[in-house]
Amino acid sequence: NAGVTQTPKFQVLKTGQSMTLQCAQDMNHEYMSWYRQDPGMGLRLIHYSVGAGITDQGEVPNGYNVSRSTTEDFPLRLLSAAPSQTSVYFCASSTTGTNQPQHFGDGTRLSIL
Amino acid sequence: AQSVTQLGSHVSVSEGALVLLRCNYSSSVPPYLFWYVQYPNQGLQLLLKYTSAATLVKGINGFEAEFKKSETSFHLTKPSAHMSDAAEYFCAVSDRASGSRLTFGEGTQLTVNP
Numbered sequence: 001n002a003g004v005t006q007t008p009k010f011q012v013l014k015t016g017q018s019m020t021l022q023c024a025q026d027m028n029h030e031y032m033s034w035y036r037q038d039p040g041m042g043l044r045l046i047h048y049s050v051g052a053g054i055t056d057q058g059e060v061p062n063g064y065n066v067s068r069s070t071t072e073d074f075p076l077r078l079l080s081a082a083p084s085q086t087s088v089y090f091c092a093s094s095t096t097g098t099n100q101p102q103h104f105g106d107g108t109r110l111s112i113l
Numbered sequence: 114a115q116s117v118t119q120l121g122s123h124v125s126v127s128e129g130a131l132v133l134l135r136c137n138y139s140s141s142v143p144p145y146l147f148w149y150v151q152y153p154n155q156g157l158q159l160l161l162k163y164t165s166a167a168t169l170v171k172g173i174n175g176f177e178a179e180f181k182k183s184e185t186s187f188h189l190t191k192p193s194a195h196m197s198d199a200a201e202y203f204c205a206v207s208d209r210a211s212g213s214r215l216t217f218g219e220g221t222q223l224t225v226n227p
Binding site for chain 1: 122145147149154155156157158159162164203207208209211212213214215216217218219220
């Protein structure tokens with residue numbers, strides 16, 4: 001079982017560059033989300049989606065865009081990278097519901113120079 | 114608004130000793146609570162979850178947590194630590210208002226000494 005797959009695993013960008021972090025899941029989950037993890041701050045929600053064609057902002061959405069054209073894929077776009085976006089990014093998915101555990105990918109480690 | 118506080122960003126125990134990782138939540142409605150574990154260079158894995166069926170919840174790898182409404186706590190325990198338990202642990206909360214969205218605590222790094 002592939003579960004949640006994130007690509008790339010590592011990326012270095014220069015300030016001002018744009019890029020897309022890919023996330024795909026093969027569990028037919030309706031709910032998908034993106035988090036960033038920074039030391040001492042836990043995981044903070046960037047954007048989330050409750051189904052294809054539906055996205056919404058989380059706690060820290062500025063500088064990021066998302067779209068959900070299929071159930072399987074939920075890419076995260078950095079429009080103009082800034083050093084403050086240096087972080088580890090995690091994608092997660094679950095069935096819809098308040099008590100459903102989320103399944104996480106292995107993360108993308110992003111450095112902005 | 115809901116929030117989670119994990120007391121102690123670093124906890125160190127000896128192998129075989131009791132593990133106690135603290136989590137306090139704030140929620141205006143009945144919460145759903147989770148503990149996740151993160152091993153180095155990996156994503157998060159679910160240890161256990163509380164969904165109001167029972168106040169004492171047993172999870173994987175010998176961990177358990179007790180929901181105490183009067184103390185707004187959901188502390189994670191394990192009677193005897195193993196070296197393989199060394200990891201970062203996260204407490205998270207959701208509720209009916211937030212749906213599937215989770216709010217995470219800051220995390221606790223557990224070190225197990227031989």
